[in-house]
Amino acid sequence: MRLFIAEKPSMARAIADAFGPHQKQQGYLQLANGDKVSWCLGHLLEQAEPEAYDAVFKSWRLEHLPIVPQEWKLVPKTQSKAQLKILTQLIKEATELVHAGDPDREGQLLVDEVLQHSKVSQTKLKQTKRLLLNDLTPTAVRLALQQLKLNAEFAPLSQSALARSRADWLYGINLTRAYTLHGQRQGYQGVLSVGRVQTPVLGLVVQRDLLIENFVSRDFYQVKAHLTGADWPFSAIWQPSEACEPYQDEEGRVLKRELAELVQRKTSFQPAVVEQVQQQPKKQYAPLPFSLSALQIEAAKLYGMTAQQVLDTCQQLYERHQLITYPRSDCRHLPEQQFGQSAAVCRAIVANSPEHAEMQQQANLSLRSKAWDDSKITAHHAIIPTDKALKSASLNTFEAKLYWLIARQFLWQFFPPYCYLEQQALIKIAGGLFKAQARQVQSLGWKAFYKASQKEDQDEDTDELQRLPPLTKGQQLQSGQSELLAKQTQPPAYFTDATLLAAMTGISRFVTDPELKRILKETAGLGTEATRAGILELLFKRGYLQRQGKQIRASQLGRVFIQSLPQRITAPDLTALWEAQLEQICHQQQDYPQFMSQLEPEITRLVQQAKVSAEIAKTGSTQKPGYKNTRRKTTQSKAASSTKRTKVNRVV
Secondary structure, rough: OEEEEEEEEHHHHHHHHHOEEEEEEEEEEEEOOEEEEEEOOOOOEEEOOOHHOOOHHOOOOOOHHOOOOOOOOOOOOHHHHHHHHHHHHHHHHOOOEEEEEEOHHHHHHHHHHHHHHHOOOHHHHHEEEEOOOOOHHHHHHHHHHHHOEHHHHHHHHHHHHHHHHHHHHHHHHHHHHHHHHHHHHOOOOOOOOOOOOOHHHHHHHHHHHHHOOOOOEEEEEEEEEEEEEEOEEEEEEEEHHHHHHHHHOOOOEEEEEHHHHHHHHEEEEEEEEEEEEEEEEEEHHHHHOHHHHHHHHHHHHHHHOOHHHHHHHHHHHHHHOOOOOOOOEEEEEEEEHHHHHHHHHHHHHHOOOOOHHHHHHHHHOOOOOOOOOOHOOOOOOEOEEEOOOOOOOOOOHHHHHHHHHHHHHHHHHOOEEHHHHEEEEEEEOEEEEEEEEEEEEEEEEHHHOOOOOOOOOOOOHHHOOOOOOOOOOOOEEEEEOOOOEEEOOOOOOEHHHEEEEEHOOOHHHOOHHHHHHHHHOOOOOOOOOOOOOOOOOOOOHHOOEEOOOOEEEEOOHHHHHHHOOOOHOOOOOOOOHHHHHHHHOEEEEEEOHHHHHHHHHHHHHHHHHHHHHHHHHHHHHOOOOOHHHHHOOOOOOHHHHHHHHHHHOOOO
């Protein structure tokens, strides 16, 4: 008997449907050919609490820290013990096993954990197959069943997820206990949850809030020249020379009004000459199909959806309706073999989203965009529509909006690029240099269906508002009354769902260490596609973050907490480096023992730093401000608070 082990019941049903009629049994599906399909319920096993290693750890005491298990323990989750028992028995009865977890690190680990828990023999483990499903339609499942791989090939994915899980445990358990005890000595009676990812994310928000609050706006000035003498009038902006540097800020903005007024007077009604003319044709290709983070960012911008709403809605589109491919993907490319299915997908798009009919009719399905690239594919690919057309079930508002976005992004792959001419001219007026620039559209390409369907950023096409006339070097022009533009520097904007997700996915922009920034570049993020939404929800649930309209701000509790922690914990540098190393494990560029050998000493150092802070607070030689003022308003008794602290929060 061959046993398929799916990650969820919905995936198990999709596998069984591909085989034809089947019977539902307690905890599994019986196929007509004698095979069986069972399922996990996400993780059936979880990391044991500290007291499982030693009963003394039930009490939170500084002298116990750091807690570092020598032999790690997994325990069955209470709510899924029954399914684990059924699955364990089926695994023993099976002659062949097929791992059918989601095609990502966590999906790989959670089934591998069950196989290990069930004490599967090494012989059977070596023969275990891997089924990779990115699409739950029967046609796609049947195709995947013909392409089974050895499960052992995906061991690096499992090792990376295991390293992540244990890193989160070590970091969260030890530092949450250390800083909760530290907070208690200063009068705060709640749990101060420290997480490997959640704390740096909170740190980003706190730092942004403080930057805005402490921002001092400064006046700066520009001079705009209005020019005639060509086929039509146009304008140009003054470019200050090196002599103006004493009157400029670090970004080159002129801060002295008198200087700008002098330039305005000197350049009004003066002869002008063209010093340089440049014209460069440019192409802008359609954005690639969505990864989960890219979709979350776009949906937040357009519809105000939270990251969790997008993830939950995508799961419905994937599991219940089977209208999109696997959503928890960090990839924005597609397998080359899927290009041949494009026509069928486009037909389904029109059936499910008729407003795309005109775009589909104008799409050139012979065009192959850069999206199709096997070298960029790992276990999963970009999120695209399937070839399934809805027959009866209808989509709710969020489902329809996300399907529309995913379909639009896919259809764009069959349009030519947006082509334009980038124009720039340098003009001398009374010894001063002015620059005129414009963008001349040559063909809209995919953007023909962009402006009509989406609100654009206000500043995206400002240089298209003017069109430069034909100009040649040495051409004589005439300036009119020059214009003084008085402006003010602006603070950065508060984070929103879209911008905070973008910060988490491109974290190197916020890394302070120059060498680490160089290493990470734009490749590392905080959290994974599957966990970022949950991290944000956790910060809101724990009262560290709060919403003000579309803005995301730190609460007073979150702010005081971050300001009480050392920078090494609140800055993203260390976590971003760990995330990059976890990704390297997936690609066999690093291994699990190497990662853990670096992690454990770092945890010890961070705990020691927390202990020193606690001793300072105990002796009263310094006082960290704010805890007493941020005590939560609650009627919970001290006994209840103590009981709550013995249950270690799961942190990421």
